[in-house]
Amino acid sequence: MCQYIPALDLKKQIAHMRKELDAAIKRVIDNTDFILGKEVDYFEGEVRKYCNVKYAIGVSNGSDAIRLSLIALNIKPGEGVICPVFTYYATAGAIATVGAIPVFADIDPDTYNISVSSIEKVIRKKRDFKIKAIIPVHLYGQCADMDSILKIARKYNLKVIEDAAQAFGADYKDSGNLSRKRKAGTIADCGAVSFYPGKNLGAFGDAGIVLTNNKVIAEKINILRNQGNKQRYYHIALGFNNRMDTIQAAVLRVKLKYLDTWNRKRQENVHYFNEQLKDSGIKTPFVPKYTTHIYHQYVLCSKFTNTKIVYFLKSKGIDARIFYPLPLHLQKCFAYLRYKKGDFPEAEKAAKHAIAIPVYPDLTKEEMDYIISSLKEALHG
Ligand SMILES: Cc1ncc(COP(=O)(O)O)c(C=O)c1O
Known part of the structure; x- marks a missing residue:
């Protein structure tokens, strides 16, 4: 008889690669470059390669990855952003905490992901504010119906941010060509990933990343995550402290393999x-x-x-x-x-x-x- 089966056994996972992890953390301690250090650069490069995406910007966590994406896409207070009503709080929390209005859509009961017909219904409803974006969530680890969502987005001129917090590593296949695969988070304007310790790729604390193929968005996120700095002590935007810790990047590099x-x-x-x-x-x-x-x-x-x-x-x-x-x-x-x-x-x-x-x-x-x-x-x- 089994005594106890946890939801996730991180102790077993860590035991397999303990030496590698200890060495990675030691490297950071020896370098003392604890924030946005060189392991962060290496990790971002490895994620770019793994996801086949042009830009990957390491940030403090998945929630901030969504929040920074909304700001980088110019979503303003009072504007509406559609997201599924059945997701982790952080998806809608990010929308609300930038001052925008979460507009909920129902889910498809088979996939638990946002329902495309519900999105259309929500868009058609009259309201006294404008809808500017959609955040589909790749819930539980499989992608939402991105082709249909992007089609709607094009029709109504909406931005799309993928909440890929739970789906790092999942492949999306183009409906016209199933052999053409793209990683979750790289399909829309940008994608937000969480490396919360319980995720399939989990850090030893909070961490996240924004993925995008758009240079302008990438540059904005890069500045916003670091107090609006491009050059130290010269602030060109109202940014945040949303940087990635170097120790997290070092741990994630070991685990990514x-x-x-x-x-x-x-x-x-x-x-x-x-x-x-x-x-x-x-x-x-x-x-x-x-x-x-x-x-x-x-x-x-x-x-x-x-x-x-x-x-x-x-x-x-x-x-x-x-x-x-x-x-x-x-x-x-x-x-x-x-x-x-x-x-x-x-x-x-x-x-x-x-x-x-x-x-x-x-x-x-x-x-x-x-x-x-x-x-x-x-x-x-
Ligand atoms: C769907 C979803 N969105 C956003 C987040 C937020 O990520 P984090 O916990 O790294 O802030 C999570 C994390 O649990 C999540 O599951």
Whole structure:
């Protein structure tokens, strides 16, 4: 019997490469270039290569990556930005904290990503402010329907920022040519990535990066992240302290080498789970042909209330989670937007029925079998 299966086992992950990590951190200590040091430059270069993107600007975290992107794209206070109502707080939090107005759209119940028809509905609604941008979120590790989103954006002249916080390493495939792949975060005007420790590529603290192929946006982000400096003590913009720590870059450089192997292992685990859960009545993830899935979260949906299933699994020592129990339109902090219960039925359904079970690369077959039998017991027991 398995004693405890965490949502993610970082201790096991770190143990595999402890010496490399210790050496990387020591290098930074020896160099004492703790902020925007040379490891940050190297990491940005490696990310550019990995993502096949022209610019990668290391920043303090994924939330700031979105916030800086909004500012760099000239989104102004009082302007509307569409985002999915079912995502982590930070997507809409970034919009609201630059003074813009989050405009929520519902999700597609199969992918949990923003629904294209909901975006169109939202755009057509009359309101007393202008909508200027869309932030699709590549939720749980698979890309939103970017071709359709970019088509809408072109039609209505909207900017598009990808929230790729959960999807670093996922591939988006062009609908006209499935063999042409691009990395999540490199498809729209710019993309925001989080390296929060629990992400598939996680730092030892907060870190994030902005990806873009647009030189002007890249230059603006570069200046904004560093107090509006281009040259030290000469401030040409109202910037922030949103720089990346060198120690985080050094750690991320070590881990980046393993990312594709880890993501493949997650996919193998999902393949096994999906097979074993085929006849269990639980809905396993749907992956559209335009994207790969890196399974930051492996999310299942049953007809039962998720809190009950999670409670049962936790009693069995399995750290199942709910991402997310309350959609954003029902969060207290967004009450001023005056949405109400029932406005986004698909998001409300997902919040009640979706559960995430551990899927991290180091899971053993014994652990997976234990999760499967416990889940079946929860569903049918
Ligand atoms: C979808 C989404 N957006 C934004 C963020 C914010 O990233 P960070 O925690 O690095 O600020 C996260 C991180 O958890 C996220 O999952």
